[in-house]
Amino acid sequence: MCLAIPVKVIETRGGTDALLDPPVAIVDAEGIRQEVRLDLVDRMPEPGDWLIVHAGFAINCLDPEEARKNLELMNEMAGQVGKAADIS
Amino acid sequence: MKYVDEFRNPRLVRAIACRLENAALNPVAIMEVCGTHTMSIFRHGLRELIPRQISLVSGPGCPVCVTPAGLIDACAEIAAVPGVIIASFGDMIRVPGAGTSLENARAAGADVRMVLSAVSALDIARQNPDRQVVFISVGFETTTPGTAAAVMQAHAENISNFSIVPCNRTMPAPLRLLMEEPGSAIQGLLCPGHVSVITGSSAFEFLPSEYGIACAIAGFEPADIMQGILSIVEQVENGNPHVENCYGRAVNPGGNPRARALAEEVFRPCDAWWRGLGLIKESGLALRRRYRSFDALQRFGIEPAPGNEPPGCLCGKILRGAATPVECPLFEKKCVPSSPVGPCMVSAEGTCAAWYRYGIGHNRIHQTDD
Structure with a gap:
């Protein structure tokens, strides 16, 4: 039930009513298209954004800037100071 | 794949392992709480890379595993009611209770279906208005908000043939229990990444402040896990336990308040049994009064018995x-x-x-x- 990989937003739909027409995103999860609910995220994602998904619901939008920092810190920790792997 | 491959880069993982080798001067016992971490550690062969003086033990982080046997028997009892459709996460179907399992109930003719989300269970209820559809609601902080959204939707749409067996549990309380266990040797905790997305890092602050436990919130890729373990080892070596967020791309310090608000709208804390851990105060979730009619145990008048472990099972x-x-x-x-x-x-x-x-x-x- 835990999908540990991020998925990419293709398009978003719905959202006219929180309960009767909840917002959803069509996402690409390793090549498979799925619909995920967006009730739990604090903003409507754009196509191309990445989501963390759990049991059919997006639980957060992945933060590209933090991902870059994550990787930079790891590279630094690993003693490979210099150009971080390209992530942008 | 973006945001995955970079964190699986073998050179990076090996370099962190090398640094870990140098940092780990003394034995350190670390618990990884999340079942997805456990699987990832094995899948990527990280045990081979982790110095021998670091011992990794798995904790109670699999929601299916901690569901008490009596509750599973109760689910199977509901499944046997004529006309009922059970909708459950796949793993839950095969878990043995004290006497039976949902799989056994299915073999005996019950309609037990696998779903990936509470929302799919609600869809089944919409498609089968003349049948009672019961969702087996297991899960920690990460899963509960979605289930809450489904219950709120059922309430708003007046869907009277949908209910849930609330087996949800919350994470911090059992961790406190484990740390208070006499003779506990755990010095560090690899905090569950996706529970932390919801709770934020603050939910784990009590571990360093009250128990001196070093904590790292980590993602699920090999470099994430190795970095988390390195952080814990450095905290222990430096005598400076705190909560380090090594998964900033997904975890905000304050967590996801919107998800927590949904869970709080529908559920209230209650004392709950955990398989292997016993009764833990305020570690379970019950439906609030407004949504209580969606409780399948009440709807079907079933009281879960305290189930025993199978003989010999550890x-x-x-x-x-x-x-x-x-x-x-x-x-x-x-x-x-x-x-x-x-x-x-x-x-x-x-x-x-x-x-x-x-x-x-x-x-x-x-x-x-x-």
Whole structure:
């Protein structure tokens, strides 16, 4: 039930009513298209954004800037100071 | 794949492992709480890279595994009611209770269907207005908000043939219990990444401040996990335990308040039984008065009995990190994934299933299917 990989937003739909027409995103999860609910995220994602998904619901939008920092810190920790792997 | 491959880069992982080798001067015992971490550690062969003085033990982080046997029997009892459709996460279907399982109920004719989300269970209820559809609601902080959204939707749409068996649990309370266990040797905790997305890092602050436990919130890729372990080892070596967020791309310090608000709208804390850990105060969730009519146990008038563990099964100790699967007399003998005795062998996130699949116990070379 835990999908540990991020998925990419293709398009978003719905959202006219929180309960009767909840917002959803069509996402690409390793090549498979799925619909995920967006009730739990604090903003409507754009196509191309990445989501963390759990049991059919997006639980957060992945933060590209933090991902870059994550990787930079790891590279630094690993003693490979210099150009971080390209992530942008 | 973006945001995955970079964190699987073998050169980066090896470099962090090298740094870890230098940092780990003394033995350190670390618990990884999340079943998805356990699986990832095995899948990527990280045990080979982790210095021998670091011991990793698995904790009670598989929601299926900690569901008490009596509650599983109660679910099977509901499944046997004529006309009922059970909708459940796949792992839960095979978990044995004290007397039976949902799989046995299905073999006896019950309509038990696998779903990936509470929302799919609600869809089944819409498509079958003349049948009662019961969702087996297991899960920690990460899963509960979505289930809450489904219950709120059922309430708003007046869907009267949908209900849930609330088996949800919350994470911090059992961790406190484990740390207070006499003789606990745990010095560090690899905090569950996706529970933290919801709770934020603050939910774990009590561990360093009250118990001196070093904590790192980590993602699920090899570099994430190695970085988390390195952080814990450095905290222990420096005598400076705190909560380090190594998963900033997904976890905000304050968590996801919107998700927590949804869960709080629908559920209230209650005392709850955990398999292997017993009764823990305020560690479960019950439906609030407004949504109580969606409680399947009430709807069907079923009271879960306290179920006993199967004889010889060590799942209880394994869930507390007090035993490893190879210490269990049933492991790999009577208890295998195709015919599991205890819950830890059933769930894909279960400790025994991971040890079996990756052949750690007996250094078996084991073919995996991924």
